[in-house]
Amino acid sequence: xxxxxxxxxxxxxxxxxxxxxxxxxxxxxxxxxxxxxxxxxxxxxxxxxxxxxxxxxxxxxxxxxxxxxxxxxxxxxxxxxxxxxxxxxxxxxxxxxxxxxxxxxxxxxxxxxxxxxxxxxxxxxxxxxxxxxxxxxxxxxxxxxxxxxxxxxxxxxxxxxxxxxxxxxxxxxxxxxxxxxxxxxxxxxxxxxxxxxxxxxxxxxxxxxxxxxxxxxxxxxxxxxxxxxxxxxxxxxxxxxxxxxxxxxxxxxxxxxxxxxxxxxxxxxxxxxxxxxxxxxxxxxxxxxxxxxxxxxxxxxxxxxxxxxxxxxxxxxxxxxxxxxxxxxxxxxxxxxxxxxxxxxxxxxxxxxxxxxxxxxxxxxxxxxxxxxxxxxxxxxxxxxxxxxxxxxxxxxxxxxxxxxxxxxxxxxxxxxxxxxxxxxxxxxxxxxxxxxxxxxxxxxxxxxxxxxxxxxxxxxxxxxxxxxxxxxxxxxxxxxxxxxxxxxxxxxxxxxxxxxxxxxxxxxxxxxxxxxxxxxxxxxxxxxxxxxxxxxxxxxxxxxxxxxxxxxxxxxxxxxxxxxxxxxxxxxxxxxxxxxxxxxxxxxxxxxxxxxxxxxxxxxxxxxxxxxxxxxxxxxxxxxxxxxxxxxxxxxxxxxxxxxxxxxxxxxxxxxxxxxxxxxxxxxxxxxxxxxxxxxxxxxxxxxxxxxxxxxxxxxxxxxxxxxxxxxxxxxxxxxxxxxxxxxxxxxxxxxxxxxxxxxxxxxxxxxxxxxxxxxxxxxxxxxxxxxxxxxxxxxxxxxxxxxxxxxxxxxxxxxxxxxxxxxxxxxxxxxxxxxxxxxxxxxxxxxxxxxxxxxxxxxxxxxxxxxxxxxxxxxxxxxxxxxxxxxxxxxxxxxxxxxxxxxxxxxxxxxxxxxxxxxxxxxxxxxxxxxxxxxxxxxxxxxxxxxxxxxxxxxxxxxxxxxxxxxxxxxxxxxxxxxxxxxxxxxxxxxxxxxxxxxxxx
Numbered sequence: 007x008x009x010x011x012x013x014x015x016x017x018x019x020x021x022x023x024x025x026x027x028x029x030x031x032x033x034x035x036x037x038x039x040x041x042x043x044x045x046x047x048x049x050x051x052x053x054x055x056x057x058x059x060x061x062x063x064x065x066x067x068x069x070x071x072x073x074x075x076x077x078x079x080x081x082x083x084x085x086x087x088x089x090x091x092x093x094x095x096x097x098x099x100x101x102x103x104x105x106x107x108x109x110x111x112x113x114x115x116x117x118x119x120x121x122x123x124x125x126x127x128x129x130x131x132x133x134x135x136x137x138x139x140x141x142x143x144x145x146x147x148x149x150x151x152x153x154x155x156x157x158x159x160x161x162x163x164x165x166x167x168x169x170x171x172x173x174x175x176x177x178x179x180x181x182x183x184x185x186x187x188x189x190x191x192x193x194x195x196x197x198x199x200x201x202x203x204x205x206x207x208x209x210x211x212x213x214x215x216x217x218x219x220x221x222x223x224x225x226x227x228x229x230x231x232x233x234x235x236x237x238x239x240x241x242x243x244x245x246x247x248x249x250x251x252x253x254x255x256x257x258x259x260x261x262x263x264x265x266x267x268x269x270x271x272x273x274x275x276x277x278x279x280x281x282x283x284x285x286x287x288x289x290x291x292x293x294x295x296x297x298x299x300x301x302x303x304x305x306x307x308x309x310x311x312x313x314x315x316x317x318x319x320x321x322x323x324x325x326x327x328x329x330x331x332x333x334x335x336x337x338x339x340x341x342x343x344x345x346x347x348x349x350x351x352x353x354x355x356x357x358x359x360x361x362x363x364x365x366x367x368x369x370x371x372x373x374x375x376x377x378x379x380x381x382x383x384x385x386x387x388x389x390x391x392x393x394x395x396x397x398x399x400x401x402x403x404x405x406x407x408x409x410x411x412x413x414x415x416x417x418x419x420x421x422x423x424x425x426x427x428x429x430x431x432x433x434x435x436x437x438x439x440x441x442x443x444x445x446x447x448x449x450x451x452x453x454x455x456x457x458x459x460x461x462x463x464x465x466x467x468x469x470x471x472x473x474x475x476x477x478x479x480x481x482x483x484x485x486x487x488x489x490x491x492x493x494x495x496x497x498x499x500x501x502x503x504x505x506x507x508x509x510x511x512x513x514x515x516x517x518x519x520x521x522x523x524x525x526x527x528x529x530x531x532x533x534x535x536x537x538x539x540x541x542x543x544x545x546x547x548x549x550x551x552x553x554x555x556x557x558x559x560x561x562x563x564x565x566x567x568x569x570x571x572x573x574x575x576x577x578x579x580x581x582x583x584x585x586x587x588x589x590x591x592x593x594x595x596x597x598x599x600x601x602x603x604x605x606x607x608x609x610x611x612x613x614x615x616x617x618x619x620x621x622x623x624x625x626x627x628x629x630x631x632x633x634x635x636x637x638x639x640x641x642x643x644x645x646x647x648x649x650x651x652x653x654x655x656x657x658x659x660x661x662x663x664x665x666x667x668x669x670x671x672x673x674x675x676x677x678x679x680x681x682x683x684x685x686x687x688x689x690x691x692x693x694x695x696x697x698x699x700x701x702x703x704x705x706x707x708x709x710x711x712x713x714x715x716x717x718x719x720x721x722x723x724x725x726x727x728x729x730x731x732x733x734x735x736x737x738x739x740x741x742x743x744x745x746x747x748x749x750x751x752x753x754x755x756x757x758x759x760x761x762x763x764x765x766x767x768x769x770x771x772x773x774x775x776x777x778x779x780x781x782x783x784x785x786x787x788x789x790x791x792x793x794x795x796x797x798x799x800x801x802x803x804x805x806x807x808x809x810x811x812x813x814x815x816x817x818x819x820x821x822x823x824x825x826x827x828x829x830x831x832x833x834x835x836x837x838x839x840x841x842x843x844x845x846x847x848x849x850x851x852x853x854x855x856x857x858x859x860x861x862x863x864x865x866x867x868x869x870x871x872x873x874x875x876x877x878x879x880x881x882x883x884x885x886x887x888x889x890x891x892x893x894x895x896x897x898x899x900x901x902x903x904x905x906x907x908x909x910x911x912x913x914x915x916x917x918x919x920x921x922x923x924x925x926x927x928x929x930x931x932x933x934x935x936x937x938x939x940x941x942x943x944x945x946x947x948x949x950x951x952x953x954x955x956x957x958x959x960x961x962x963x964x965x966x967x968x969x970x971x972x973x974x975x976x977x978x979x980x981x982x983x984x985x986x987x988x989x990x991x992x993x994x
Contacts, residue, residue, distance in 0.1 A: 631675035
């Protein structure tokens with residue numbers, strides 16, 4: 007209630023401040039009707055504004071309006087989404103009827119490209135755009151959630167349901183094995199560092215989604231090559247909201263309240279089922295461990311979580327100085343108890359034009375403070391495994407919770423911990439302060455028309471700190487006397503871009519040339535602290551502070567040429583130098599060429615009123631990859647050994663150093679892309695879309711490979727290993743089904759087919775299996791995936807299960823693939839992969855009078871997931887520990903497995919799915935009390951339903967901390983909640 011009161015208080019204060027504007031001189035009344043010039047139908051909700059003031063109104067359902075003006079010299083501005091704005095001088099008229107011209111053509115839309123903008127009609131590359139009006143709605147915490155399911159070739163997979171956790175973004179699939187597959191993200195011209203920031207779950211959650219205006223996604227190399235060494239995985243350009251010149255002051259206040267609920271939990275035995283199974287399968291001594299309680303541990307650790315998201319913004323133009331200022335506050339609880347994120351954000355944007363519009367200034371500053379409490383995710387696995395016949399609390403137990411203990415009261419070493427105790431007895435908090443800003447100066451040089459100089463100076467800095475407390479009375483902290491582990495980090499990213507642009511119009515052609523220089527410096531400081539117990543004793547000594555730093559220096563150029571608006575050509579080149587590589591391999595050159603033919607401008611189609619645009623695009627380019635997770639992989643380094651390798655002298659243990667594997671010849675990954683595309687538009691934008699085919703080949707793949715035993719090195723080496731091919735088809739379609747004054751209906755759909763294939767692994771013997779990856783629970787050193795030549799990366803590597811006549815799996819019986827009568831690793835087969843080859847999205851929006859309705863649906867086909875929760879628990883073997891009992895998944899009642907069958911393809915399941923991402927319903931109350939105050943309300947449900955054959959919690963499993971190379975391994979996944987939201991928006 008306090009948060010809602012605060013928002014209302016801010017709104018009232020703003021109204022009071024603006025109250026002085028309601029006192030006008032003697033007024034003249036003007037009225038009229040606004041209609042569509044094409045259909046003649048009246049247009050409701052058209053904005054009618056007295057130019058230079060904040061006074062305005064909107065047309066009613068029949069297109070009628072009435073407004074008071076001061077004099078005959080006043081000007082009325084009429085504007086409506088999808089129509090060209092118009093201005094009319096009053097001139098002593100009491101009645102002004104207005105006709106607005108529709109503006110549904112997509113060709114004149116401006117999209118952001120690297121170092122500039124272009125009309126959509128002039129694009130030669132593959133670029134997807136999503137504007138603010140088309141963003142996903144509801145409880146959107148992270149920017150990427152705004153475009154989920156909206157763009158062909160862009161797949162966003164949630165990393166889980168924790169507050170601010172974000173999602174994995176893939177543009178046209180991954181182009182690497184172990185280097186980053188994340189796209190480069192550029193905010194208002196500032197390229198970000200995608201590395202993890204301590205103290206936050208997602209490095210992108212510093213950006214308030216309410217401040218974003220557009221997303222432009224550069225997908226093919228002809229579009230991305232301008233960013234060279236960081237563009238192999240595509241580029242996402244985010245433009246934030248700004249004030250507009252001549253715009254009167256506008257204040258917007260919004261508040262959103264949400265409730266999140268768990269939709270699915272792991273299917274475990276109930277207390278009664280567990281008692282029956284123990285009585286039948288366990289020994290008498292183990293059966294004696296059964297308790298009298300009936301506890302649903304999963305129900306106990308989850309909660310219905312509340313969230314509040316409040317935002318205030320003020321925008322306009324003051325003495326020809328466009329501005330926008332915003333403040334936001336988010337308080338989001340997680341469905342896992344003790345999980346919480348608090349985010350306070352602020353931004354300011356100033357965009358004046360000076361010196362007779364010769365100097366264009368863009369000044370942007372954003373700041374955020376996030377305070378997180380991270381729930382102990384070990385509780386998710388513990389809740390599935392913990393004995394359901396045991397009580398939650400024990401007054402004489404460890405910290406008041408029931409635990410498996412030894413005779414002396416100490417906790418059992420191997421037994422699971424009380425799930426609720428894990429949550430309540432660990433306090434993990436982090437605070438991040440981050441600011442990103444830039445000053446961009448674009449100057450029209452006076453000595454040559456069309457020549458401009460652009461300077462962009464930017465920074466991105468963050469300070470993080472936190473600590474993890476484990477109480478000494480808890481089972482996990484008992485043996486050490488508790489634990490206090492502080493941490494901190496600071497990051498600095500500085501940028502200087504300078505480029506010169508020349509644009510020249512000829513009689514039948516246009517030329518645009520650009521050449522520039524860029525320097526970016528990244529510095530991270532990681533101080534270390536001693537870990538102490540509650541008595542102040544040192545549990546782990548502080549290490550040496552690390553200060554990794556690397557720099558990028560770049561030269562780039564681009565030429566665009568248009569002949570008769572029919573034939574378009576683009577050439578780009580960028581040379582990058584990265585300090586991550588040795589001087590011999592430091593520089594890379596990344597060129598691209600693209601051409602487009604606007605067939606619709608030819609004489610045989612130009613007069614066609616049906617096919618209003620048809621453009622064929624062809625592109626070729628080379629991009630690179632230097633985001634490899636290691637700052638100096640070409641240098642010899644020494645790392646601290648783990649605890650098991652310490653040497654003892656008396657009672658003191660010493661940590662040793664050992665050499666880490668390195669490759670002095672390591673170099674860039676290079677991705678070559680060929681793209682062919684077709685853009686089409688019918689009936690002046692009523693139906694439009696794209697069709698693209700692409701082929702990518704990445705050479706000198708950066709990957710982690712095993713080091714032969716006996717080399718005295720760490721067991722992994724980061725090096726160049728081979729090649730991978732990636733090809734696919736993208737289809738995008740948008741259709742305005744109906745458009746009248748009362749009813750408007752738009753639909754959008756996209757489909758992507760993408761296939762990755764490893765074509766060579768130069769550091770692996772030709773007849774070898776490949777590189778084993780994908781660690782799983784259930785034993786030490788077990789993996790379930792493999793990189794093999796001829797297959798998709800991260801293919802599941804398993805035995806083919808044999809089934810009986812009833813369709814039940816036969817324990818330990820697998821297909822003898824080579825017929826030698828022995829089942830061993832020579833009989834393992836590759837069975838599917840976690841990344842879908844087909845994925846799609848569908849969205850629709852409808853407006854009927856004051857009502858609006860929409861939904862987004864998305865899904866994938868062909869992807870598989872490995873259910874490690876079931877494979878590592880669903881066997882009666884889990885009942886045979888001597889001093890404790892583990893609960894079992896209900897799947898054990900079907901298989902009756904006595905022992906774990908970790909490598910059986912029975913646990914590799916089809917993870918294709920269809921998910922209703924969100925459904926929203928809104929209502930606009932229009933102007934309240936004949937004032938300039940507008941009010942709208944909306945209700946949204948997110949993650950409405952999922953249709954899938956996968957048995958686990960979620961078919962979408964992005965890579966986790968212990969499975970950084972792939973994905974699709976389901977091991978104690980944090981459930982994605984269903985979210986119910988209700989929001990209101992006040993504008994004046």
